[in-house]
Amino acid sequence: MLDESVRTTRLLEARAQAVELFTEVSARGLIAPGKRERTVSDEVRDLAHDLFGTTRYWHKRIVRCGANTLRPYEDNPPDRVIGADDIAFVDFGPIFEQWEADFGRTYVLGDDAARLRLRDALPGLFAEGRRFFDSHPELTAARLYAEIDRLARDSGWELGGWHAGHLVGEFPHERLKDALVHSYITPGNDLPLRRRDSSGRVCHWILEIHLIDRRGGFGGFYEDLLDL
Numbered sequence: 001m002l003d004e005s006v007r008t009t010r011l012l013e014a015r016a017q018a019v020e021l022f023t024e025v026s027a028r029g030l031i032a033p034g035k036r037e038r039t040v041s042d043e044v045r046d047l048a049h050d051l052f053g054t055t056r057y058w059h060k061r062i063v064r065c066g067a068n069t070l071r072p073y074e075d076n077p078p079d080r081v082i083g084a085d086d087i088a089f090v091d092f093g094p095i096f097e098q099w100e101a102d103f104g105r106t107y108v109l110g111d112d113a114a115r116l117r118l119r120d121a122l123p124g125l126f127a128e129g130r131r132f133f134d135s136h137p138e139l140t141a142a143r144l145y146a147e148i149d150r151l152a153r154d155s156g157w158e159l160g161g162w163h164a165g166h167l168v169g170e171f172p173h174e175r176l177k178d179a180l181v182h183s184y185i186t187p188g189n190d191l192p193l194r195r196r197d198s199s200g201r202v203c204h205w206i207l208e209i210h211l212i213d214r215r216g217g218f219g220g221f222y223e224d225l226l227d228l
Contacts (some may be wrong), residue, residue, distance in 0.1 A: 104223030
C-alpha cells in the first residue's frame with residue numbers, strides 16, 4: 001500500500017493537470033456556438049492526449065448544453081448544437097498515470113443574466129460546502145448532501161442528481177456493488193467522510209454540484225476535490 005503522503009501528492013498532481021486541461025479548453029475557445037456536444041467532447045479528449053498522453057477516463061465524458069444541462073449524469077440525451085446564447089458544462093474524469101481526476105465547470109455564451117448568475121454561484125456554493133466539511137470533523141456523507149441541498153434551495157435552485165460527490169483515488173476506485181452507496185455523498189450513506197476504505201486507505205472525496213433552474217430550463221455543474 002502506498003504511503004498516504006504519496007497518495008495525496010498524486011491526487012493533487014492529477015487535479016493540477018485537470019485544471020490545466022480546462023484552462024486550455026477556455027483559452028482555445030473549444031466551447032463555441034454551432035458546435036455539437038460530441039464534437040467538443042472529442043476535441044477535449046484529443047487535447048488531453050496532446051497535453052498529457054491521456055487515453056483513459058474512469059467515467060463517460062460529458063459535454064451538455066441547453067436543455068441537456070437539466071439531465072442527470074445517468075441519462076444519455078440526444079447530441080445538441082451549442083447555441084449563440086447558451087449555457088454548457090463539461091464533466092471529465094481523466095486518468096493521469098493511474099490516478100483519477102474528476103473536474104467539472106460551467107460556461108455561458110452570451111450575456112443572459114439568469115445563466116450568468118447560476119454559473120457564478122457554483123464556485124461559491126462549492127466553497128460553502130467545503131467550509132461545512134472543514135468545520136464538522138465527524139460529518140457524514142448524508143449530512144453533507146443535506147447541507148448542499150439546503151444551500152441550493154435557499155438560492156432558488158434544486159440539485160439535479162441523487163448524489164453530490166464520490167470517492168476518488170487510484171484507478172479503479174472502489175466500485176463493489178454492496179459498497180456502492182458508501183462510495184457516494186448521498187442520502188443513505190451515514191458513514192463519516194473522514195474514514196478509511198476496506199483496504200485501509202484514507203478516503204478522499206470529490207464534491208460535485210449540479211444545480212437546476214427548472215423554470216429557466218437549464219442547469220449548471222461544478223466539480224472538484226473536496227478534502228485536499
